Amino acid sequence: MDYQQIIDKYYPEANRLRDILITHSTLVMKRAVLVCERHPELQLNRPFLIEAAMLHDIGIYLTSAPAIHCHGTAPYLMHGPLGAQLLRAEGHEALARICERHTGTGLTAADIRRLELPLPAVDLLPETPEERIICYAALFHSKSPPLRFLTPSEVEARVARFGEVGLRTFRRWHAEME
Secondary structure, eight states, X not given: OOHHHHHHHHOOSXXXXXXXXXXXXXXXXXXXXXHHHHOGGGOOOHHHHHHHHHHTTGGGGGEEEGGGTEEOSEEGGGHHXXXXXXXXXXXXXXXXXXXXXOSBTBBOHHHXXXXXXXXOSSOBOOOXXXXXXXXXXXXXXXXXXSOEEOOHHHHHHHHXXXXXXXXXXXXXXXXXXX
C-alpha cells in the first residue's frame, strides 16, 4: 500500500494544511517506529505502523479548525471517524480503525454520551498493539502552532483534563513503550 498516494489524493495541492498533516504524521511515525525498535518482543508490524502513522489524520481537511488551516464543516473531533470512512472506501479496514480510535487515549461510548461529543456513541478504544502505539505517539505532537513535541508532563496535563481513566492509561502506555 502506498500511503503517499492516498495523501496525494485527498491533499493534492501544496498548501499549509498539507504541510501540517505531513509534518505531524511524520513525527508520529518516527515515535511509533522508535517504540517498535525498542520493543522487538511485541512483534509489531513496522510497515503497517508507518502507514497508520502517516494516515491517522487523513480526515482533518473535512473539519473546521481554522487555526490549522482546516476549512471543512464537521467538528474537528470528527476527523477520526471521517478519516475512517475515507480509508474504508479505499479498502483499508485496519487503517480505518486507527483513524477512529486515536483520539486522546481512546473514547468509550459512555464518555461520548456523557460529554455530548459529536461522535457516534460507540466504543472507540484502541485494541491492537499498533492501534495503541499510534494513539500514544499522536499524543506527543500537536498540530496547533507552534508545531512541537510535547513533554510527557504536558501530555499528562492535556489528558488529565478529560479524566483520571485517560491519565492512568497514558501513564501505563508511557511505562510500557519508553
